[in-house]
Amino acid sequence: xxxxxLICAIAIFVVxxxxxxxxAGSVPYYSSKWWTPGMGGSSAFSSSxxxxxxxxxxxxxxxxxxxxxxxxxxxxxxRGWATWQHTHWLSSDVKKAHCRSNVSFNxxxxxxxxxxx
Numbered sequence: 105x106x107x108x109x110l111i112c113a114i115a116i117f118v119v120x121x122x123x124x125x126x127x128a129g130s131v132p133y134y135s136s137k138w139w140t141p142g143m144g145g146s147s148a149f150s151s152s153x154x155x156x157x158x159x160x161x162x163x164x165x166x167x168x169x170x171x172x173x174x175x176x177x178x179x180x181x182x183r184g185w186a187t188w189q190h191t192h193w194l195s196s197d198v199k200k201a202h203c204r205s206n207v208s209f210n211x212x213x214x215x216x217x218x219x220x221x
Contacts, residue, residue, distance in 0.1 A: 144204025
């Protein structure tokens with residue numbers, strides 16, 4: 105009988121893990137082909153966001169961060185030139201993902217900001 109319970113517990117655990125991963129995903133929240141200094145956008149507020157990323161058509165100076173919904177403070181801010189600029193904030197606080205360009209850039213193809221939950 106204990107072996108049957110163990111097998112049942114393992115099966116429930118495995119099913120739960122696959123089900124929870126099915127809900128995870130990435131949501132694009134801002135996209136443009138042309139960028140100017142200060143231009144950017146934010147996702148909706150959510151407690152489930154854990155990654156904010158910026159997939160860029162070329163290396164240009166950008167910032168990605170999270171903004172909380174109480175003091176509107178920035179958290180886990182990263183600035184850089186990488187074509188995949190991203191940051192993580194593993195917090196259950198309600199927050200929004202945010203991205204912005206720090207320079208002008210004309211990529212010809214869209215560069216997109218993405219939030220992951």
